[in-house]
Amino acid sequence: xxxxxxxxxxxxxxxxxxxxxxxxxxxxxxxxxxxxxxxxxxxxxxxxxxxxxxxxxxxxxxxxxxxxxxxxxxxxxxxxxxxxxxxxxxxxxxxxxxxxxxxxxxxxxxxxxxxxxxxxxxxxxxxxxxxxxxxxxxxxxxxxxxxxxxxxxxxxxxxxxxxxxxxxxxxxxxxxxxxxxxxxxxxxxxxxxxxxxxxxxxxxxxxxxxxxxxxxxxxxxxxxxxxxxxxxxxxxxxxxxxxxxxxxxxxxxxxxxxxxxxxxxxxxxxxxxxxxxxxxxxxxxxxxxxxxxxxxxxxxxxxxxxxxxxxxxxxxxxxxxxxxxxxxxxxxxxxxxxxxxxxxx
Amino acid sequence: xxxxxxxxxxxxxxxxxxxxxxxxxxxxxxxxxxxxxxxxxxxxxxxxxxxxxxxxxxxxxxxxxxxxxxxxxxxxxxxxxxxxxxxxxxxxxxxxxxxxxxxxxxxxxxxxxxxxxxxxxxxxxxxxxxxxxxxxxxxxxxxxxxxxxxxxxxxxxxxxxxxxxxxxxxxxxxxxxxxxxxxxxxxxxxxxxxxxxxxxxxxxxxxxxxxxxxxxxxxxxxxxxxxxxxxxxxxxxxxxxxxxxxxxxxxxxxxxxxxxxxxxxxxxxxxxxxxxxxxxxxxxxxxxxxxxxxxxxxxxxxxxxxxxxxxxxxxxxxxxxxxxxxxxxxxxxxxxxxxxxxxxx
Numbered sequence: 001x002x003x004x005x006x007x008x009x010x011x012x013x014x015x016x017x018x019x020x021x022x023x024x025x026x027x028x029x030x031x032x033x034x035x036x037x038x039x040x041x042x043x044x045x046x047x048x049x050x051x052x053x054x055x056x057x058x059x060x061x062x063x064x065x066x067x068x069x070x071x072x073x074x075x076x077x078x079x080x081x082x083x084x085x086x087x088x089x090x091x092x093x094x095x096x097x098x099x100x101x102x103x104x105x106x107x108x109x110x111x112x113x114x115x116x117x118x119x120x121x122x123x124x125x126x127x128x129x130x131x132x133x134x135x136x137x138x139x140x141x142x143x144x145x146x147x148x149x150x151x152x153x154x155x156x157x158x159x160x161x162x163x164x165x166x167x168x169x170x171x172x173x174x175x176x177x178x179x180x181x182x183x184x185x186x187x188x189x190x191x192x193x194x195x196x197x198x199x200x201x202x203x204x205x206x207x208x209x210x211x212x213x214x215x216x217x218x219x220x221x222x223x224x225x226x227x228x229x230x231x232x233x234x235x236x237x238x239x240x241x242x243x244x245x246x247x248x249x250x251x252x253x254x255x256x257x258x259x260x261x262x263x264x265x266x267x268x269x270x271x272x273x274x275x276x277x278x279x280x281x282x283x284x285x286x287x288x289x290x291x292x293x294x295x296x297x298x299x300x301x302x303x304x305x306x307x308x309x310x311x312x313x314x315x316x317x318x319x320x321x322x323x324x325x326x327x328x329x330x331x332x333x334x335x336x337x338x339x340x341x342x343x344x345x
Numbered sequence: 346x347x348x349x350x351x352x353x354x355x356x357x358x359x360x361x362x363x364x365x366x367x368x369x370x371x372x373x374x375x376x377x378x379x380x381x382x383x384x385x386x387x388x389x390x391x392x393x394x395x396x397x398x399x400x401x402x403x404x405x406x407x408x409x410x411x412x413x414x415x416x417x418x419x420x421x422x423x424x425x426x427x428x429x430x431x432x433x434x435x436x437x438x439x440x441x442x443x444x445x446x447x448x449x450x451x452x453x454x455x456x457x458x459x460x461x462x463x464x465x466x467x468x469x470x471x472x473x474x475x476x477x478x479x480x481x482x483x484x485x486x487x488x489x490x491x492x493x494x495x496x497x498x499x500x501x502x503x504x505x506x507x508x509x510x511x512x513x514x515x516x517x518x519x520x521x522x523x524x525x526x527x528x529x530x531x532x533x534x535x536x537x538x539x540x541x542x543x544x545x546x547x548x549x550x551x552x553x554x555x556x557x558x559x560x561x562x563x564x565x566x567x568x569x570x571x572x573x574x575x576x577x578x579x580x581x582x583x584x585x586x587x588x589x590x591x592x593x594x595x596x597x598x599x600x601x602x603x604x605x606x607x608x609x610x611x612x613x614x615x616x617x618x619x620x621x622x623x624x625x626x627x628x629x630x631x632x633x634x635x636x637x638x639x640x641x642x643x644x645x646x647x648x649x650x651x652x653x654x655x656x657x658x659x660x661x662x663x664x665x666x667x668x669x670x671x672x673x674x675x676x677x678x679x680x681x682x683x684x685x686x687x688x689x690x
Contacts, residue, residue, distance in 0.1 A: 085631065086631065088461070116431035116433070117432050118432055119432075120627075147590075158654075160655065160657055161651065185586040185590070187583050235580025235581075235583065236579075239583070252633075254634075255632075255640050260647070260650060278632075282598055284600075289600035295600050298600075299597040301605070309507060311506035314582070
């Protein structure tokens with residue numbers, strides 16, 4: 001561990017990723033997780049910290065600790081990978097955290113997708129705390145496109161309504177780029193992330209317009225009123241329709257909990273949501289016309305048409321942070337690091 | 346053909362769907378389409394008229410006539426259905442209109458989806474003028490969920506940009522409901538439909554805020570300036586990311602034209618876009634946990650949570666129009682009907 005050599009604030013540490021991984025793994029094992037779970041969890045939170053996604057970085061170790069304290073997570077459950085059926089791979093996480101279940105299902109998903117042209121990885125009954133982009137990147141690394149969906153907890157009202165039905169319901173997509181970072185986006189279908197709503201609530205600052213309604217269904221920028229009322233989807237009725245699609249695809253379609261059912265299971269504990277996940281993968285070599293190089297050229301022409309006019313690709317900020325982390329170590333606020341280490345005490 | 350019996354405007358005709366189908370089919374055959382193409386086209390435009398989707402109804406016959414006059418459509422090409430490969434069904438439309446290609450691919454898509462759990466129908470090189478919901482409904486009728494994507498012509502700038510890259514790139518989704526109309530949405534990822542932009546341009550009325558930029562990238566509500574500049578995606582950077590996904594999934598992934606390539610092929614003719622289409626289908630009986638009734642209950646609970654608070658499901662307006670059409674005949678503006686009949690002259 002070393003201090004920032006240049007002009008960064010003295011309360012930021014710059015740590016080698018390996019050291020962070022070892023620390024995070026030790027902390028998770030200390031919480032009672034099996035070694036395999038702890039390693040998968042550590043890879044996930046360190047990837048978030050490395051890419052400067054603070055809310056999905058080491059900070060998540062603290063919310064995992066709270067969730068474990070709530071007593072519902074199976075700490076050592078081995079994910080149960082069912083035999084592949086057609087293009088469908090199913091992993092029952094057995095009420096454990098999700099990253100290990102994903103890792104255990106990934107090879108079968110890649111195999112099924114290459115064999116059938118497209119494939120689905122269904123993860124059942126997992127506590128899901130991570131961003132979706134680490135999973136998307138794990139699939140694009142195999143030269144496949146990917147689409148991932150999960151519900152969360154019912155906090156978001158449908159367009160035209162005022163009572164929560166949908167979760168923040170993220171949608172993530174990735175396209176593989178040989179020799180470059182993949183094209184990846186990962187966003188909540190809610191107008192604001194739940195974590196950002198919490199930050200506004202704690203800070204007492206108003207929300208941006210259009211993020212929520214109060215208990216009477218009136219538009220509100222008061223984070224407390226919105227927390228008691230409902231958040232809204234991004235993009236009006238279109239975002240609301242997409243949020244419904246996530247409930248249906250990553251809930252009813254796979255026989256896993258919707259955001260309302262997940263919230264009912266939580267029963268006020270305030271833990272990380274437990275539900276299912278649907279991850280689709282697509283093989284450009286099987287879905288295309290047989291000229292993969294031409295297909296890759298098409299994609300690159302699209303990206304060039306975006307960046308040549310000064311617009312950004314979705315994950316550029318993350319990749320820039322990743323490059324900085326590789327150069328100087330992963331930036332971690334000292335207070336956060338101490339809070340994480342304190343979990344060992 | 347009979348006049349409205351009650352208080353509707355005298356310039357509206359109410360026609361039995363069968364009569365409209367026969368008329369539309371005769372007109373398409375008169376344009377040179379094969380009987381099979383004409384029937385598939387007629388079914389598509391009459392479904393639009395029946396559901397009061399005016400821009401996808403009989404009106405489209407006129408734009409099809411213009412496209413045919415531009416000389417690029419193969420009027421009698423028989424769609425070429427390739428042998429199913431894994432979960433992938435491919436139909437080469439051979440530069441003909443899309444509805445017949447979809448109809449020819451549908452049985453194989455349903456079969457592949459039931460066999461593999463999920464399936465893809467790839468339609469190549471089709472002139473695509475229709476809404477996506479008729480195709481979605483044809484799949485939900487088999488008890489399957491469906492997701493459909495197409496590019497269009499490059500009219501939409503990426504978030505943060507000012508030059509067109511994306512098409513209006515619709516996304517449509519459907520979920521089957523036994524004994525009820527399916528849950529279906531179908532929307533452009535552009536902030537406004539291209540047809541609505543044209544209507545504003547002809548009427549000289551301003552666009553809603555946020556729909557486009559002028560040639561310098563400045564926000565504009567002037568339809569002419571936006572037509573010369575660029576339309577914008579709905580929902581800011583999230584909608585823009587989804588529009589990019591449509592280009593990648595229904596373009597590069599399947600080796601079919603992106604919206605930029607489709608516009609280049611058009612070469613100023615102003616015809617209906619020619620490109621590919623990707624339609625995914627999902628079998629709840631194969632992707633779920635084995636209790637289909639429970640899965641359907643989950644979906645119905647979601648819908649009830651939306652409608653019980655007075656919010657609407659996406660296609661309610663269409664289904665209400667369909668019910669009215671079944672009761673009193675399909676409403677058709679007299680002037681439009683006469684314009685369509687004039688194509689026979």
